[in-house]
Amino acid sequence: MKGLMMEQPxxxxxxxxxxxxxxxxxxxxxxxVEGDLxxxxxxxxxxxxxxxxxxxxxxxLRPGDRVGTLAWNGYRHMELYFAASGSGAxxxxxxxxxxxxxxxxxxxxxxxxxxxxxxxxxxxxxALAARLSGPxxxxxxxxxxxxxxxxxxxxxMLCYEALIDANxxxxxxxLLDENTASSLCYTSGTTGNPKxxxxxxxxxxxxxxxxxxxxxxxxxxxxxxxxxxxxxxVNAWGLPYIACMVGAKLVFPGPALDGKSxxxxxxxxxxxxxxxxxxxxxxLLAHVAEHGRRFTSMRRTVIGxxxxxxxxxxxxxxxxxxxxxxxxxxxxxxxxxxxxSFKSHQLSMPADARYALQxxxxxxxxxxxxxxxxxEGKDLPWDGEAAGNLLVRGxxxxxxxxxxxxxxxxxxxxxxxxxxxRIDRDGFMQITDRSKDVIKSxxxxxxxxDLENVACLHPGVAxxxxxxxxxxxxxxxxxxLIVRKPGSGLAKDELLAFFDSKVAKWWKPDDVVFVxxxxxxxxxxxxxxxxxxxxxxxxxxxxxxxxxxx
Ligand code: AMP
Numbered sequence: 001m002k003g004l005m006m007e008q009p010x011x012x013x014x015x016x017x018x019x020x021x022x023x024x025x026x027x028x029x030x031x032x033v034e035g036d037l038x039x040x041x042x043x044x045x046x047x048x049x050x051x052x053x054x055x056x057x058x059x060x061l062r063p064g065d066r067v068g069t070l071a072w073n074g075y076r077h078m079e080l081y082f083a084a085s086g087s088g089a090x091x092x093x094x095x096x097x098x099x100x101x102x103x104x105x106x107x108x109x110x111x112x113x114x115x116x117x118x119x120x121x122x123x124x125x126x127a128l129a130a131r132l133s134g135p136x137x138x139x140x141x142x143x144x145x146x147x148x149x150x151x152x153x154x155x156x157m158l159c160y161e162a163l164i165d166a167n168x169x170x171x172x173x174x175l176l177d178e179n180t181a182s183s184l185c186y187t188s189g190t191t192g193n194p195k196x197x198x199x200x201x202x203x204x205x206x207x208x209x210x211x212x213x214x215x216x217x218x219x220x221x222x223x224x225x226x227x228x229x230x231x232x233x234v235n236a237w238g239l240p241y242i243a244c245m246v247g248a249k250l251v252f253p254g255p256a257l258d259g260k261s262x263x264x265x266x267x268x269x270x271x272x273x274x275x276x277x278x279x280x281x282x283x284l285l286a287h288v289a290e291h292g293r294r295f296t297s298m299r300r301t302v303i304g305x306x307x308x309x310x311x312x313x314x315x316x317x318x319x320x321x322x323x324x325x326x327x328x329x330x331x332x333x334x335x336x337x338x339x340x341s342f343k344s345h346q347l348s349m350p351a352d353a354r355y356a357l358q359x360x361x362x363x364x365x366x367x368x369x370x371x372x373x374x375x376e377g378k379d380l381p382w383d384g385e386a387a388g389n390l391l392v393r394g395x396x397x398x399x400x401x402x403x404x405x406x407x408x409x410x411x412x413x414x415x416x417x418x419x420x421x422r423i424d425r426d427g428f429m430q431i432t433d434r435s436k437d438v439i440k441s442x443x444x445x446x447x448x449x450d451l452e453n454v455a456c457l458h459p460g461v462a463x464x465x466x467x468x469x470x471x472x473x474x475x476x477x478x479x480x481l482i483v484r485k486p487g488s489g490l491a492k493d494e495l496l497a498f499f500d501s502k503v504a505k506w507w508k509p510d511d512v513v514f515v516x517x518x519x520x521x522x523x524x525x526x527x528x529x530x531x532x533x534x535x536x537x538x539x540x541x542x543x544x545x546x547x548x549x550x
Contacts, residue, residue: 009178010205013086015244017173020046023221023247029269030074031254031261033118034146037268038075042244045078048164050171052083055163059137061113063088066184068112070094070121073231073252076141076160078240080116081231085182085201086173092184093232096121097444098194099504104131105193106186109403116141116160120255122148129155139163178202184402185234187331188438188445196402197331199235207334207396208241210365215341217275217302217325221247224269224297228253228262228276229305233443234335237275237302237327248273259287266298275302277443278312278475285315295320302327302339305443306475307431313358328361328431330417334396337370338362338429346426360430361421368394370429372421377411384424387432390417433529439468439478446478446507448528454502455480460490465518466509467531469538479538480509481531483517490514510539 024043067084071077084091092110116139117125143161151157182201186194212219225248227236243250251269262284304327316322329335340362364370372380372388380386391414418436423429439446448466455464462483468476492512499508519530
C-alpha cells in the first residue's frame with residue numbers, strides 16, 4: 001500500500017524560497033575582491049538569483065548545461081548556486097588552485113558553457129581560454145566599472161552586474177524531478193585526471209537536513225555562520241544551503257583568509273559558527289595569540305578536511321571557549337559523513353579522555369551507513385581496536401563519476417573511501433591511515449603518483465616514492481624518496497628544479513631523501529605505509545602537541 005503523503009520534490013530552489021519567505025531580512029555579508037564589505041538580505045539574494053536565472057536562460061543555457069564558477073566565497077557566487085541549479089542547469093564549482101592543465105581538462109570534461117569568475121582569477125581565465133578547444137562564454141563577476149580594460153582577442157566576456165541589470169526578477173523556479181543533477185565538483189584522484197562528483201537536488205536537500213542537525217554542524221536562525229571552507233570545495237560543506245534552510249546569517253570572507261582578516265570579520269559580524277580546515281585555523285589562532293585578541297561571539301568551529309590536532313582543540317576550547325566540532329567527509333559524500341559530538345555520558349569524562357575522543361572523526365550522521373572491512377572485505381568489529389578499510393553508503397554518497405558512469409567504484413553497494421579507520425563501541429570512527437596514494441596539503445589534494453611519474457622522467461632517477469610527511473602548518477607536505485641510477489650524481493636541487501612548470505608550484509615536494517632501496521611487499525609493490533612510518537616526522541620532528549588539561 002502506498003502512503004498518502006504529497007509527492008513534493010526536494011529541490012535546491014525551495015531552500016531559497018523558504019529563506020526568502022521566512023528570513024527575508026536575514027543578512028548576507030561578503031568581503032569582496034574589490035576590497036570592501038558588501039551586505040544585503042536574503043530577499044535581495046532571492047531577487048538577484050531570479051534575475052541571474054533569467055540571464056542564464058537569455059544566454060541560451062538549456063537544462064543540464066554546466067555553469068562553471070571560479071570564485072571565492074561571496075554573495076554573487078551564492079546567487080549562482082541558485083540561479084544555475086534552480087533553473088535546471090548544473091553549477092560546476094572549479095578549484096582555482098589546480099594546475100592550469102588540470103583546469104583545462106576539467107572545463108573540457110565538464111563542457112562548461114559559461115564560466116563566471118572573480119576578477120582575481122582573470123590571469124587563470126586568460127590562460128584557460130587559450131587552451132580550450134572551443135570558445136566559451138566568460139562572465140566577470142563585477143560591475144561595468146571594474147571590467148578588465150583589455151580582453152584577449154577571440155575571448156567573449158560579459159559583465160555579471162550588467163546581466164543582472166538587464167534582466168527582471170520575474171522568474172518561476174521550475175518544478176524539476178528531484179533526481180535532476182544540481183551541481184558538480186571535481187576531486188583529484190590518486191592518479192590520472194580529476195573525477196566529477198555530480199550531486200542531485202534530492203541528495204543536496206537531504207544532506208542539508210542532516211548536516212544542520214544539533215549533533216552535526218548545529219546550525220540555527222540565531223547563528224552567524226562564516227564558511228571559510230571554499231564554495232568551490234564541496235559547496236563549502238553545504239553551509240550556503242544550510243543557512244537558507246535554518247535562516248542563519250552568512251558571512252563570506254572572499255579572498256582574505258589570513259588570521260587578521262578573519263578575526264576582524266568574526267568580531268565585526270559577530271560570527272557564532274565557523275568552518276574550515278586546520279591550516280586556516282592555525283593562521284587565525286597564531287594571530288589571536290600574538291595580538292592578545294579574544295573571540296566575543298564565536299561559540300563553535302567545525303574543523304575538518306584533515307585531522308584536528310589536539311593542540312588546536314585545546315587552544316580553541318580552553319583559551320577561547322570555542323567548542324570544536326571535528327568532522328570527516330569527502331567530496332563524494334556531499335561532504336558530511338561523521339561529526340565528533342559528545343553523547344551525554346561522555347560529558348562527564350575527564351578532560352584527557354574527552355580530548356582523546358575529540359581526536360576521533362566522530363559518529364555517522366543519520367543517512368550515512370559505515371563499516372570497516374579487512375583486505376578480504378570481511379566486516380571488522382566496532383571495538384575501537386580493529387582497523388580496516390572504511391566503506392560508506394547513503395543517499396548523498398556518489399555511486400559513480402560524471403561522464404565515467406561505466407566505472408564502478410562501489411564494492412557490493414558500498415563506497416570505498418580510501419581511508420583506513422577503526423570504530424569504537426559508541427560508533428566513533430577514527431581514521432588511522434589512508435589506502436589511497438594522495439597527500440592532503442592545506443585541505444587540497446596532491447597526487448603522489450603524479451609526482452613520482454615526474455621524478456621518474458629524470459634520467460638520474462631509478463625509482464621514486466612520494467609520501468605524505470606531517471607538517472606543522474600544511475598538515476601534510478610531499479616528501480620525495482629517490483633511488484638514483486648507478487653512477488648518477490643527481491643532487492636534490494637539480495631534481496626539485498626539474499618539477500618547475502611540470503606541476504602546480506604548491507605540489508612541488510619540499511624535500512628529497514636519497515635512499516638505497518624501498519621496502520617491498522609480496523607482489524613487489526613499494527610498502528608506502530612502512531615509508532610513512534619511517535619518514536612521517538621529516539618536516540616536523542617534534543609536532544607541537546599541547547597536552548590537554550586535567
Ligand atoms: P575531499 O574529497 O577533498 O573533501 O577529501 C576527503 C578526504 O579528506 C577523506 O577521505 C580523508 O582522507 C580526508 N579527511 C577529511 N576530513 C578528515 C578528518 N577530519 N580527519 C582526517 N582526514 C580527513
